[in-house]
Amino acid sequence: MSTATPTTETKETGELAPVRTESLAELLVSRERPPRPNALRTSLTFGWRAMLKIKHVPEQLFDVTAFPIMMVLMYTYLFGGALAGSPSEYIQYLLPGILVMSVTMITMYTGLAVNIDIEKGVFDRFRSLPIWRPSTMVGYLLGDALRYTIASIVMLTVGLIMGFRPDGGFSGVVAGVALLIVFCFAFSWVWTMFGLLLRTEKAVMSVSMMVLFPLTFLSDIFVRPETMPGWLQAFVNNNPVTHVASAVRDLMAGSWPGEGIAWSLGWAGLFVAVFGPVTMRLYNRK
């Protein structure tokens, strides 16, 4: 056995350099491992991975740029005249809501990404590392939080161009976006669960649609609930998306909707508490 001899001889392809077994041996000598990194560190490292993926595959930003622009333009001009007299008046009411709707809808891509990734070998490597187990998932969500931020900035820019003038000013808008991102981070755990639970990408997509359409449309995003039938009002008024949309709208309008914020954060906590453990159980069993 010639482990110590270099393999320079015969087997060289034009492009591939030889394996240098002596330097390999040197690298292998140390069996020491650095201390185990903490949960925050590993989560942030997985977040870095998500950023690198955005860097290498920038096309995936399409859904956080083109889609939100389309949503603002479409709904403002479609409903503006009929519902509020003019698009520029309607957008004052609509924009915070359509922002919540779009970003909430974008969350479903988390499930798709998890579902596609889980089939790949790299997941096995992550799962065989001695690290805090949820950090892989948290990493996805951190990367997604960046995507939600990009989507929000894009939509607000388009809105401002179209005449959206929030009374809350810069700080009100930032507070609104921050609340939305916290909510979406928590809500995404629903999709990590489905991403691990369902077999195919298509199934994840259809389940996402079935959940997202009623959840976002049956809310106070387009119109105030007062005109709806009683049974529908009951749903709309207790829909987490309504709570978040009202809170974001009020924040951007310059007020402090204490109750709305409490509801939004409460829902966020509930989503993490329920779907976080279910996701991790599926992740460990996959």
Added chain:
Amino acid sequence: MKSEHLAGPAIETAGLVKTFGDNRAVDGVDLRIEAGTVYGLLGPNGAGKTTTVRMLATLLRPDGGEAHVFGHDVVREADAVRSRVSLTGQYASVDEDLTGTENLVLLARLTGHSKKASYDRAAQLLDAFGLSDAAGRQVKNYSGGMRRRIDIAASILNTPDLLFLDEPTTGLDPRSRNQVWEIVRAVVAQGTTVLLTTQYLDEADQLASRIAVIDKGKVIAEGTKGELKASVGAGAVHVRLRDAHRRPEAERLLRQTLDADVQLEADPVALTARVGNGVANGHGASEKASRALAELAHAGITVDNFSLGQPSLDEVFLALTGSTTEQEQAKEATA
């Protein structure tokens, strides 16, 4: 709790079972793998090799039986196991969207290296594996051989005490295959235990010191290469003559004395005769062979070279799996 990497067996399983629906993918596997050795798990596709490895690497929960890695239970002490092992799966276990450097840095960071140490380590590994030129390219643009290299590099980023290699050379050309073997030997030379699964007999023959042949979720034979071969039969007599024109005569003589099939090799002076017909226990093979040699000498045929070889693992494998199917057919016939 012992932590020296050479204390006791690296892997010990007892009655390991994993079922998927009605399919008992792994059906009562008992293994004992000594630390510091290369152990080959040999079997056809769907034999249960990958499932076994995935259970040992804490990726799948066994449905029955027990498995310990360096004394740690793979279910109850999964994290202790994870900190000592690493896995190179059948499909590239690296992120194809990231570059070679990014993949290694990612794993280095995840195992606690500082940023600087991570980049240093990544650069050293890429250099040792001859991948420096491809360091900044996305792995999805790598060739098959390069993928395997980056994959193994990722697995030995922190020298593991136990390395699982799941079909490391499937789909590689012979040259890349040889290079992977070189790497495996270098890793083993530093004291790492390797559990290798393969469907290639020559790969197990080349690398492993002990081999378990696995078929339909069960270990059907286990032992050193020599033991496995001896269990099947004595093997083959290889003869090289001085004069090519005497070969037909030599063939006839060998067939008579050995009472076996004689094969004419591509080399015009070489002949191979099977002794013991592959299933006999091989007793008397050497006597028969020496009698055959005497016959050749008697006929005035000069023999330049002679060897009594063990059967190849191929023959072992066929004999083992072939007999299994025969048994089953017999069972079905009587049922």
